[in-house]
Amino acid sequence: MHDDRVLIERRIERILRERLRPAVHGSAVPLGVEIWHAPGEPVAVAEALQAPFRPAGVGEAWGPAWGTSWFHLTGSVPAEWAGRTVEAVIDLGFAVDRPGFSAEALVHRPDGTAVKGLNPTNTWLRIAGSAQGGEPVDLYVEAAANPLVEGVGTPLGEVGTAGPDTLYHLRRVVLAVFDEPVWELVQDVEVLTELMHELSVGDPRRWNILRTLQGAFDVLDLQDVSGSAAAVRAALAPALAVPATASAHRVSAVGHAHIDSAWLWPLRETVRKVARTASNVLTLMDDDPDFVFAMSSAQQWAWMEEHRPDVWERMRKKVAEGQFVPVGGMWVESDTNMPGGEALARQFVHGKRFFLDKLGVETEEVWLPDSFGYSGALPQLVRLSGSRWFLTQKISWSHFNRFPHHTFWWEGLDGTRVFTHFPPVDTYNATLSGAEMAHLVRNFADKGLANRSLVPFGHGDGGGGPTREMLARAARLRDLEGSPRVEVEHPARFFAKAFDDYPEAPVWVGELYLETHRGTYTSQAGNKQGNRRSEHLLYEAELWAATAAVRTGHPYPYEDLDRIWKSVLLHQFHDILPRSSIAWVHRESRETYARLAAELEEIIGAAQRALAGDGRSGGEVVFNAAPHPRAGVPARGAARPTPPAPATRTVLMADPASRSAAADGGYVLDNGLVRATVDARGLLVSVVDVATGRETIAPGSPGNLLQLHPDLPAQYDAWDVDHAYRRTVTDLTEIETLEPEGDAAVRVVRRFGRSRVTQVISLPPGAGRVDLDTEVDWHEAETFLKVAFPLDLRAERSAAETQFGYVYRATDTNTSWEAAKYEICAHRYLHVGEPGFGVALVNDSTYGHDVTRDIRSDGGTTTTVRLSLLRAPRYPDPETDQGVHRMRFALVPGADLADATREGYRLNVPERRVPGDAEVQPLVLADHDGVVISAVKLADDASGDVVVRLYEAVGARAAVRLDVGFAATACTETDLLERPIGGGHTSAGGPVDLTLRPFQVVTLRFSLPGGDQQ
Known part of the structure; x- marks a missing residue:
C-alpha cells in the first residue's frame, strides 16, 4: 500500500509539472x-x-x-x-x-x-x-x-x-x-495535493484525496490537456466540495507585500518596487472585487503620489472602494528600539496624518511585522495616536524562548494596554499553501480559548505581492475539510472579530525583546550617531524656533521642519537605522545626516540670534543651560546670560599612589564633586563621589577598559551577535602615550591591530561625572569593541533608558528569558544601583550595552556595565564601520534616575553661546525633577498655537506645575496628532497643574490671543 501511494503521488507531481502547468x-x-x-x-x-x-x-x-x-x-x-x-x-x-x-x-x-x-x-x-x-x-x-x-x-x-x-x-x-480551464485545474490539483501531504497517513481524508486525484488523472487526455481539463475538474469537484468542520480554525487572509524601504537595494529602487507591486495588486483588484490588500508605511504611499501619480490615482480609487487598505499608522515600519521618544511619536504623527489628509482614513492597526523587537513605550504611543490594534510577526524568530501567546493584551511601561496579534503562520510573506495552513493550526498557542488568526499573504521585497494563484487558493480554502476556513478580508474586520472572541486574552507586560539581531544596536556606529544627532537638533530647532516666534515674531519654519522630520523618520526604517543594509544605503544615509545637520544648525542659529538681541554690549546668551547637577532635572530649553565662573574647577595632579597599579605614575582629576584616578595604563582605577565618599570602581578591576572580541555570528553578520563571543576577550591595556591635556584633562593613545584609539578623560567644572571623549580610527574586521566599567555595586537589575522612560532588565541569568538578554538596548543612559547609591553610564550615540554580575574573593559584588562601541561585520556591507569615529560617554557616580536622565540630556544637548545681551525666558518650565519636557513647538496646522509634550521619566507618580511664560488663552490636552482628547485636561491661561502616572506622556496645546481656537 505504501509503494502504491508513493507511485501515485509521483505520477501526480509529474503530470502537474510536465503537462498541466506548461499547457496554461x-x-x-x-x-x-x-x-x-x-x-x-x-x-x-x-x-x-x-x-x-x-x-x-x-x-x-x-x-x-x-x-x-x-x-x-x-x-x-x-x-x-x-x-x-x-x-x-x-x-x-x-x-x-x-x-x-x-x-x-x-x-x-x-x-x-x-x-x-x-x-x-x-x-x-x-x-x-x-x-x-x-x-x-x-x-x-x-x-x-x-x-x-x-x-x-x-x-x-x-x-x-x-x-x-x-x-x-x-x-x-x-x-x-x-487557457483558463487548464489554469483552474492546476489550482485544484495544487490545493488538493498540498492539503493531502499535510494530513497524516492514517487520515481517511488523505486517502480520499489521493484516490480522487488518481481517478481524475485517468480522465486526463495527455494529448489534449485543454480539451479534457473540464472533465478532470468535474472529477475533482467532490473532493473540493467537502466542507470544513465546525471547529476549524478561522483565518483572515490579508493581501500584503512587505517591502523594506531600503535593505539590499537603495531608496530609489524601493520607489520602483512599490510602483511595480501596487500595479500588480491593482490589476488583481480589477479582476476580483473581494480582494483586499493592506499596505503600510505612509512614506511609500507618498512616493507614489510624488513619483507615480498615475499609480497613485488608481490606489486612491481602490482605497475609496475598500480594497486598497492603508495600515500601520506610521511613516515607515521603523525600528522601535533605537528611535528616541519624540521620533517614535512623530512616526505616528506623520504616518496617521498622511492617511487622514490624503485618503480620509483613520488607521487603527499598527502594522510592524519585521522590526527587531518592540519597545515597551509603544502601547501608550499606539493609543495616543488614536490606534487600537497592534500586529507583529518577528518575535517568532527568537532563538531561545517561544513566545507564549498569539493573541494577547500588550501592557506598556505606563500601564496602557493594546490588543495585539502575532500571526501563528510565522511569516509575513505567506502564499496560503497547505503547509502554511497546517503549520498555523498546529502552532496556534491559544487553542481552546481563541480560534482565529490573521495571515498576511503575498511576495514582498520585489516579489510583486499577492498573485492570482494565491487568490485561487484562498477561494478553495474558504470551506474545505482538513483545512482552516480562509476568508480574504480587511484587517480591521479580523481585529474586531478577534477582540469579540477573546476579550479576556492574557497580558504580556513590558518590551517584546527579540532574541536575535542584537548586533543591530551597534553596526554602523557613525550612522547611528547621525540619527541621535538629528533627533536632538530637531528638538532644539523646534524649541528655539517656537520661542523666537512667540517672543519676537520670528518666522517659524513649518515646511522645513516637516520635511526634515520625514527624512529622519525614513532613515529610522528597520533596515536603515539598525544598519543591516548595503553600503549604498549607508553612504546615502551619511550624506543625508550631514545635510540635515547643516540645515538644522541654520534654523537653530537664526532663532537664537533673533532671541539674543544685537549683542552690542559684547555679552553672550547661553542656550540649553542647566543648573547644578544635584538640583534636579534641568528646565528644558533654559537660556541665560553668561554666568560667572563656577565655584568649582577641575584640578589635575600627578598621582604617585597609582604607581602601585603600574610602573609609572598616573593622574588625579578633582572638581569638588568627583575625584577620578587614572593609572599609568590610562585606566580608571578610582572614581569617588565626593559628597558621599563612596568609591564607584570595583577593587582590582579598572574602568574605561577597552575590550576586543571576535565577532563571527552563525548567520546574519550585520544583524547578530552570538553569545559565544564572550568566551574570547582581549583587554587593551597597552598605551602609546599618556599625557596631560591642558591643565584639567588627560589624553590616552592606544594602538591595536590596524586601529588607534585616542581618549581625553576630563571632569567638566560643576558636573558630577567623568567624561570620556573617544576617537577610534577603526580598521578591524569581524571584531567587536566594547568598553567596560566594573562597578562596586550589587545591582539586581539595570534601568535602560527607552522612549519616555526606562525599562528594567535583570542582571542575573536565572531563567532562559533573562539569559537571552545578553545584549540590550539603551538610549542616553544605563543606570545600575543598590539601595542608597547608583551609577549611570551616559552616552551621546551608543545603543548596545551589556550588564553582568560577579562575586569577588572579598565577598563583594561587581556589576560590570559595558558599552558596545564598534563592530566590523562584512555582510551586507564589507566596509562596515571602517574609518574614524568620535563618541562621548561619561560615568556618573552617585546618580539616581533623575540624575541619569539629566546627564544623558546634557551630553546630547550641549550648551550654545550666542553673542547678545537679552534675557531669554523659557516658554515653559516644569517644577518636578522627574518630569521632562520633550517637545516645545508650534502646532502643525500653522495656527500659531504652542504645543508642549512632557513625560514622567523616573517611574513615579508626579504632581507637577507647568509654568507658562507667554500669554495663553486656553490649554487643552491632545493626542499625538494635536487633536483634543475627550475628557482630557482643559484650562484657561496660567500655570497648569498635572498629576502624571509613572511614564505617562501628556501633550498640551496652548492657544494664543488672536490665534485659531482649536
Missing part, C-alpha cells in the same frame, strides 16, 4: 523586441519612451548590477485567437528559485502610464479577455537589473564597485493564449 499558456507567438540601456541611474519614463531603441531578441544579455534596460515590445493578436483570452508572457531571465531578489520590471503603455509589474512568479500581462483578433500590442518594459546581494565581501552592494558584467538574459517574450 500553450499556444504562443513571439513578440518583436527592441532594447535601450539607460546610462547610469534610472531615467524618467518620458525620456525613456523617446530613447534610441535597437532590435533585440531572446537570449539578449542585459543588466549590469543596478542598471536599467527598457524593452519595446510590439506585435498583434493572431486572427485565429478570436474569442480567446490572450496574455503576454515576459520572462526577463528571472531567477526561478525565488519570488523576489531578482530582476523586476514595470510595463507601460505608450503614453507612459503603468500597467502591471513583472516578477519571477508573475510574468503575465493580460492583453485581451476575449480577443477579436488583430489587436495591436505596443508595450514598454522598464527592467531593473537588481542583483541578489549575498556573500561576505560582495561588491554588489555599492553601485561604484558592482562591476559591468551583465546579470540576465532575455528568456521568453511571447503572446499566448491563456
